[in-house]
Amino acid sequence: MDKALLAFLIIPLFAAVLIPFAARYRPRMADILANVTLLAGLANLAWLALSPSMIASEFANLPGDGLSLLLVGAIYLVGLCVTFFSAWFLDENLPNRPAYYSLLLVSVAAMTGVVTSTDFFTLYVFVEVLAVTSFALITTDESFAGVEGALKYFFLTFPASALIIVGLAILMLTLGSLSYENLRIFMSSDIPAGPVTFGAALIMLGFIIKSGVVPFHAWTPDAYQGAYAPVSAHLAGIVTKISGVYALIKMATLLRFFDGRAQALSEMLMFLGLLSIAVGAIAALRQKDFKRMLAFSSISQVGYIVLAAGLGTPLALIGAVFHLFNHATFKTVLFLNSASVERSAGTTDMDKLGGLEHSMPWTSWTSVVALLSTAGVPPLSGFWSKLLIILALWESGLRTYAVLALLFSIVTLAYFMVMQRKVFFGKKTAAAESSPEVSAPLLAPAIVMCGLIVALGLLFPYFYTYLKVVAERIII
Amino acid sequence: MNDPRLVLFALTALFSIWAVMARSLLTSAIMLALVSVTVSLIFFDYGAPWAGVFELSVCAGLITVLFIGAVSLIRSEEEKHPESRARFYALPLAAAIFAIAGWFYLPPFFAEMAGWARPGTGGGTIGLALWDMRRQDLLGQVLMLAAGVFVIKSVFPRRTEK
Numbered sequence: 228m229d230k231a232l233l234a235f236l237i238i239p240l241f242a243a244v245l246i247p248f249a250a251r252y253r254p255r256m257a258d259i260l261a262n263v264t265l266l267a268g269l270a271n272l273a274w275l276a277l278s279p280s281m282i283a284s285e286f287a288n289l290p291g292d293g294l295s296l297l298l299v300g301a302i303y304l305v306g307l308c309v310t311f312f313s314a315w316f317l318d319e320n321l322p323n324r325p326a327y328y329s330l331l332l333v334s335v336a337a338m339t340g341v342v343t344s345t346d347f348f349t350l351y352v353f354v355e356v357l358a359v360t361s362f363a364l365i366t367t368d369e370s371f372a373g374v375e376g377a378l379k380y381f382f383l384t385f386p387a388s389a390l391i392i393v394g395l396a397i398l399m400l401t402l403g404s405l406s407y408e409n410l411r412i413f414m415s416s417d418i419p420a421g422p423v424t425f426g427a428a429l430i431m432l433g434f435i436i437k438s439g440v441v442p443f444h445a446w447t448p449d450a451y452q453g454a455y456a457p458v459s460a461h462l463a464g465i466v467t468k469i470s471g472v473y474a475l476i477k478m479a480t481l482l483r484f485f486d487g488r489a490q491a492l493s494e495m496l497m498f499l500g501l502l503s504i505a506v507g508a509i510a511a512l513r514q515k516d517f518k519r520m521l522a523f524s525s526i527s528q529v530g531y532i533v534l535a536a537g538l539g540t541p542l543a544l545i546g547a548v549f550h551l552f553n554h555a556t557f558k559t560v561l562f563l564n565s566a567s568v569e570r571s572a573g574t575t576d577m578d579k580l581g582g583l584e585h586s587m588p589w590t591s592w593t594s595v596v597a598l599l600s601t602a603g604v605p606p607l608s609g610f611w612s613k614l615l616i617i618l619a620l621w622e623s624g625l626r627t628y629a630v631l632a633l634l635f636s637i638v639t640l641a642y643f644m645v646m647q648r649k650v651f652f653g654k655k656t657a658a659a660e661s662s663p664e665v666s667a668p669l670l671a672p673a674i675v676m677c678g679l680i681v682a683l684g685l686l687f688p689y690f691y692t693y694l695k696v697v698a699e700r701i702i703i
Numbered sequence: 704m705n706d707p708r709l710v711l712f713a714l715t716a717l718f719s720i721w722a723v724m725a726r727s728l729l730t731s732a733i734m735l736a737l738v739s740v741t742v743s744l745i746f747f748d749y750g751a752p753w754a755g756v757f758e759l760s761v762c763a764g765l766i767t768v769l770f771i772g773a774v775s776l777i778r779s780e781e782e783k784h785p786e787s788r789a790r791f792y793a794l795p796l797a798a799a800i801f802a803i804a805g806w807f808y809l810p811p812f813f814a815e816m817a818g819w820a821r822p823g824t825g826g827g828t829i830g831l832a833l834w835d836m837r838r839q840d841l842l843g844q845v846l847m848l849a850a851g852v853f854v855i856k857s858v859f860p861r862r863t864e865k
Contacts, residue, residue, distance in 0.1 A: 236842065243849060247856065326857035333850045340843060352843030356850050363854040403821035422819045 231275075231290035235268055235299050236339040243332035250325040258314035261328040265307040265335065272300045276693075286696045291343070293697040294548060298342040298473065301555045304679075305465040306335040308559050308672035313457045315668045316566060327367055331461065334360040338469040347395055347405040347430070350474060354391075354437070357470045358384050361462060365454045376453030379446035387436035387443075394429030397422055410481050420488040428492055431478055435496075438471030440533055441503040444526045451522035456566025459518060463525045464559040468551050472532050476547055479536040480701050496537030501628060503530030508638040512645070517565045517575040520646055521558070527639065528554050528601065534632065535616045540623060544701070545694045546615030553600065553608045553683070560597035560676045564590050567669055568650065572662040577646065582655030587664045591651040593673040598647060600680045602640035608683035611691075708748055715741040720798050732770035739763035 242264040250257035275281070276296055281288060290296060310331055317324060337360060340353035365377040399405055401422040402413045414423070439447035447467070451459040479496065482489045507527025514520035532554070535547035567590045568583065569575050584591040600609035613636055620629035664670075683690055715738055722734035739762035746755035834841075 240846060240849060243853065323857045326853050329853040330850070330857060333846060333853060337843075337846055337850070340839070340846065344839060346839070349837075349839040349843060352840050353846070356843060356846045359847065359850045359854060363850075363857050367857065397816070400816055401819045401821060419819060422816060 232295055232299055232339065232343045235272070235303070236336050236343065238268060239264055239332040239336040239339070243329040243336070246329045246332070247325045250328075254319070254324055257325040257328045258310070261310040261332055262307065262314065264332065265303055265310055269300070269303045269307055272296065272303060276300065282689075286693050289693075289696060289700075292700040293693065294701055295342045297548065297552060297693070297697065298469065299339050301552050302335055302338045302342070302465055302469065304676075305461060305555050305559050306331065308563065308676060309457045309461045309464075312460070312563050312566070312669060312672050313455075315666060316457055316570065317455075323367070327364070330360050330363055334364065334461070334466065338465065341469050342473060345407055347398070347407070347410070350477075351388075351391055351395060354470050354474070355388060357466060358388065358437075361466055361470075364458045364461065365450050367455055367458060372449065372453030373455075374453070376446070376450035380450045383443065383446045384437050387433040389433075390429050390436070391433035394426045394431075394433065397426030397429065401426065407477070407481065411484050414481055414484040415486070420485070423485070424489045424492060427478060427482065427489060431475060431492065431496065434471045434474040434478070435499060435533075436471075437467065438475060438529055438533065439467055439526055440471075440499050440529060441506040441526060444503070444507070447526055448519050448522040451525070451562075452516060452519045456518070456562060456569060459522075460559045460562035460566070463522065463562055464555045467525075468529070468532070468554060472529060472536070472551060475533060476536045476544065476551075479539045480544065483539050493537050493539060497534050497625075497628065498537075500530045500532075500534030500537055501631060503527065503533060504632060504635045505530075508635045508642065511642045512638070515577050517568060517577055517580070517646065517650060518562070520577070520642065521561050521565060524561075524601065524639065524642070525554075525558055527635065528558070531613065531616055531632065534628065535619065538619055538623060538625070540619050541698045542615055542622065543619035545691075545698045546612050546619055548697060549615065549690070549694055550609075550612035553612050553680070556676050556680050556683075557597040557600045557609060560593055560673045560680075561601075563669075563673050564594045564597070567665040567673075568662075570669070571665055572658045574658055577649040579656060579658045580650045581653045582651075582659045583662060584651040585655065586659060586662050587651070589664060589670050589674070591647075593670070593677045594651065595647065596677040596680055597673075598643035599640075600684070602643055603636045604640070606684045606687075608680050608687070610684060611687045708745070711741050711745050711748065715745070716798070716802070720795060723794060728774045729771065732767060732774055735770065736763045736767035739767075 242260055246257050246260050249260055275290065276286075286293065310328065313327070313331075317327070321327070334357060337353045337356035341350055341357065344350040344353060362377055362381055365380060366373060395405060398410070402410060402418070404410065404413070436443040447463075451463050454462065475496070479493065482493060504527050507523050507525070507530060511520050511523035511527060514523060528550070532547045532550050535543040535550065565575055567587070568580065571587060571590075572580055572583065574580065596607065600607035603610045603613035613632075617629050617632050620626075620632060718734045718737040718741060722731045722738060725731045725734060739758055743755040743758035743763065746752070746758055
């Protein structure tokens with residue numbers, strides 16, 4: 228485990244245990260403790276990555292492979308937005324409020340464990356913790372949809388865990404170790420390809436299911452729609468990316484050392500990535516519910532990351548990592564905004580909404596920034612990550628994939644424009660008449676994230692230097 | 704594969720299916736404990752006594768006590784809402800198909816896998832394994848315990864309020 232980042236795992240765990248005691252007589256202490264823990268962690272991470280000496284050395288002194296630091300940053304950022312939003316969104320008298328914050332912090336600690344682990348078995352242990360906390364967080368909303376989503380999540384992701392553990396057993400049997408460093412060495416050596424490819428295929432299948440990639444996406448729309456909106460933001464923004472997509476990227480980088488002997492596996496991953504992009508985008512076009520549309524959009528965007536991971540070239544991996552980070556920012560904004568709309572208008576049915584732009588201008592315009600970034604419109608951050616992925620496909624001679632990825636980016640813009648017109652622009656509906664803008668604390672996370680989306684887009688050359696260091700360390 | 708080991712594997716499968724199929728939660732909890740007992744015997748048989756001791760004491764002992772305690776608390780509620788069993792009838796069928804397929808394909812599969820086997824980097828004392836080699840996994844286990852406690856705290860207050 229990356230020791231420099233160990234504190235980012237232990238401190239949220241400690242705070243999670245402390246919360247039920249501290250909030251026993253003062254429920255608000257749960258909000259304060261959770262937010263202060265994550266804010267302090269984020270400040271420390273910012274110092275680690277952006278101190279003057281670090282920038283002067285062009286990120287040469289980054290701890291570990293640099294990827295862990297970046298992803299821990301994304302985890303803390305989304306976690307902070309979700310806890311801050313929840314503090315004003317959740318019912319004051321919710322009986323399990325302290326447990327809700329404890330679960331969120333354990334989830335943050337588990338995700339930190341996933342991205343700082345140096346061994347596939349350790350990663351598996353933390354992914355399982357994440358599955359348990361996610362299941363409980365989805366059921367926080369006791370509606371029928373929430374329970375249905377949680378059950379679907381359970382029935383699809385726990386068999387996925389069985390596939391992963393069988394795959395790990397086969398890798399352990401044939402390679403004698405599960406540490407990334409040893410796997411890298413063994414895969415570069417002249418080992419028999421059959422059993423290793425089989426084990427890797429089972430592990431990848433498990434993580435594909437956990438990522439909600441098509442055709443294993445059935446649980447994602449129900450889970451995201453059924454859960455409380457901040458929980459949806461947490462799940463869609465970061466949890467599924469860390470519990471599934473991160474491991475796929477990790478496995479794809481290891482397979483690069485296999486010297487083309489697992490080519491079929493990489494090609495399958497790319498195909499599923501493209502299928503996910505297409506099915507997610509087309510399904511999103513047909514949705515009538517705001518949150519459900521965002522869920523399908525999330526499936527589509529995960530497809531871009533999986534496609535790039537399957538390609539596995541340095542440029543593609545830079546694009547995959549950057550798109551993963553970007554997805555955390557823009558999807559969090561959109562899900563939190565859907566929560567604001569639900570709070571204000573009382574519904575997320577897009578046929579009943581319309582004209583909210585006049586009464587909810589901040590929510591409307593932060594949505595515009597996030598949707599443009601998702602669709603890959605310059606100069607926002609999403610443009611750069613999609614450009615890198617498409618360029619990597621083009622450079623590798625996969626021009627059909629590149630053109631289709633570009634084409635579905637336009638479809639992304641189309642379904643978001645339809646959403647924006649139905650929800651925020653156009654004529655005011657009855658529901659919109661009595662829908663005031665939500666309070667400043669509920670807007671703050673979306674505004675901060677939008678600032679980050681713009682800043683990452685405009686300062687991309689600096690961020691590219693960081694990503695290049697990461698790619699060099701994980702591949703070369 | 705020799706016969707006693709085969710019996711242990713067959714009993715593990717039988718108790719597992721029984722645990723899922725049982726009408727009573729109490730029976731399920733007892734069957735789950737029996738699964739842990741047979742699994743710990745398998746661990747002993749394979750020369751992993753520490754894993755066997757942990758499986759026997761924690762899974763068969765402690766967790767069973769917790770399950771039975773919880774079941775006795777909710778039993779009266781459960782009996783008021785009998786569940787539909789129809790969908791569970793598919794499970795023994797699926798298990799039978801898997802067992803027949805496994806009977807034919809798994810022994811040659813494992814025989815072939817054994818040919819590829821490479822010795823693991825293990826050895827040493829239990830302390831060395833827990834505190835040095837697998838320290839991160841222990842941290843993961845602590846997180847799992849914390850998650851379990853918070854899941855219970857998150858679910859049960861709502862039930863009692865209603």
